[in-house]
Amino acid sequence: MLRAGVVGLGLLGQKYLRLMANDPRIRIVGVCDIDKQKVKQVCQQYQVQGFTELSGFLDLDMDFVYIATPDFAHTEPAVRAAERGFNLLIEKPLATSTAEAEQIVQAVRKSGVKAKVSFCNRWNPPFVAAKKAVEEGEIGEVISIYARLNDTIFVPTKMLKWASQTSPGWFLMSHTFDLARWFIGSEAVEVFGIGQKKVLKQEYQIDTYDNLYAVVRFENGAIAVLESGWILPESFPFIIDFKFQIIGTKGCIHINTHDQMVHLAGTKYQHLGTIDIDVNRKPRGQLAFSFEEFIDALLENREPEATVEDGLANTRVLEAVHIAADSGGAVIKVKGNNA
Ligand SMILES: NC(=O)c1ccc[n+]([C@@H]2O[C@H](COP(=O)([O-])OP(=O)(O)OC[C@H]3O[C@@H](n4cnc5c(N)ncnc54)[C@H](O)[C@@H]3O)[C@@H](O)[C@H]2O)c1
Structure with missing residues (x-):
């Protein structure tokens, strides 16, 4: 059973929470968003721990973190989660500057975690x-x-x-x-x-x-x-x-x-x-197929496709x-x- 966390509870964050809730290989343990109302709603819906700051969230015991913050806000959660040793699924684009994308690549490769950029097409x-x-x-x-x-x-x-x-x-x-x-x-x-x-x-x-x-x-x-x-x-x-x-x-x-x-x-x-x-009452399509590949890679202990270097x-x-x-x-x- 893989323990999952989600940062960013907007459109994509909530789509992936559904994917996770429908996958018997996954248990959602915590979520994080700067919007208190969204955290409250998701905590009630999925019975998980919620945070409005990264610090408490990153103290949870997790196997991977999905990052679905806005385009310009992937870097801090990605780098800090990689440094804590969590595998990562990061929304596209990896970052909105080459300097920040390089920081993420360095943090991922230094910590040895597995990471995928969600190039779902x-x-x-x-x-x-x-x-x-x-x-x-x-x-x-x-x-x-x-x-x-x-x-x-x-x-x-x-x-x-x-x-x-x-x-x-x-x-x-x-x-x-x-x-x-x-x-x-x-x-x-x-x-x-x-x-x-x-x-x-x-x-x-x-x-x-x-x-x-x-x-x-x-x-x-x-x-x-x-x-x-x-x-x-x-x-x-x-x-x-x-x-x-x-x-x-x-x-x-x-x-x-x-x-x-x-x-x-x-x-x-x-x-x-x-x-x-x-x-069959389960989400299907490119997001689900891309997500399944990430979970398969973690369980098979291999690098997922669409790497941070691709990002x-x-x-x-x-x-x-x-x-x-x-x-x-x-x-x-x-x-x-x-x-
Ligand atoms: N793969 C795809 O096809 C696809 C489709 C749409 C969006 N996306 C990507 O997904 C990401 C999220 O997009 P969205 O449409 O869900 O946006 P959204 O605005 O619906 O959700 C973003 C959430 O992040 C929260 N947030 C903002 N800054 C934060 C921070 N510093 N820490 C924690 N939470 C923070 C916001 O409160 C909001 O709830 C973007 O990078 C976007 O490009 C990908």
């Missing part, structure tokens, strides 16, 4: 199918990727309280860059980035990018073109618009997850979500995208990777 069935096809040589060598992962404006204006402290780069493009690097199998060396701040900044006083665009060149010559924004209208039939196209030397693969396979026309037109859905490589590139976009559109060498 690697466990999203359409991408699993595409990866298998690529590995079986169906499209030859992957030389080009185009990815568009956009959200409706609901996400930065109503869902996240901390949109001004992140961006569609950290929140969304961290997924598509991870997938691109995973399919291409090489490190990014150079990035062109450009973005727009208009709607959120002027109409909502949320000082972050509406859209970010990146062209990434990899060491092996492959190129990824990535687009992430979050100002699509709320009338859009699904909260996420996600298209991913892979071009190889002998073929191509097109993935379109935004349509979700089910179209419903009731009081409004919508695509019903099938990404994460309950089947660091991801943060390096996204930092370069932001530096390039902040300077009005520039080409930036990715630090730490070979040119």
Whole structure:
């Protein structure tokens, strides 16, 4: 039985609490959030110990800690939990600066704990199918990727309280860059980035990018073109618009997850979500599959897939995208990777 703790009890923290509660291999022992009300609610729901500060929480006896604080607040809980010897599942992006991502990697490797970054799309069935096809040589060598992962404006204006402290780069493009690097199998060396701040900044006083665009060149010559924004209208039939196209030397693969396979026309037109859905009253889908891989790795005493080094490589590139976009559109060498 693995004893689990959760830091950050928002949307993702509570989704994972359900995953844990449905897994007979896991016992939730404690939770932590700066929001007293959330701690109280979760403690009542799951009968666990609750904390509003890391100190008491990290004194608990735990086998792993899941960190689901906002994008910019992963580092302190990750480093302190690693130093206490707890295995870690950390939400993406690993951190919002290369310096902080390096601190997490150092703390994890020094303490010898196991750690996974929750790049859950690697466990999203359409991408699993595409990866298998690529590995079986169906499209030859992957030389080009185009990815568009956009959200409706609901996400930065109503869902996240901390949109001004992140961006569609950290929140969304961290997924598509991870997938691109995973399919291409090489490190990014150079990035062109450009973005727009208009709607959120002027109409909502949320000082972050509406859209970010990146062209990434990899060491092996492959190129990824990535687009992430979050100002699509709320009338859009699904909260996420996600298209991913892979071009190889002998073929191509097109993935379109935004349509979700089910179209419903009731009081409004919508695509019903099938990404994460309950089947047999248990949560299934990419989050569950990714989480199961982490638990399997702990029980098998092996390194989980999607490591903190993958998280660091991801943060390096996204930092370069932001530096390039902040300077009005520039080409930036990715630090730490070979040119
Ligand atoms: N893998 C995915 O597909 C996916 C999807 C959505 C969000 N995420 C990631 O999950 C993380 C959490 O996102 P969310 O949507 O659940 O956010 P959220 O705002 O719903 O929840 C964040 C929680 O963290 C708490 N918090 C803030 N600072 C804290 C601190 N210093 N210590 C403890 N608790 C603190 C807040 O009170 C809140 O309850 C983000 O990094 C986000 O990018 C991942």
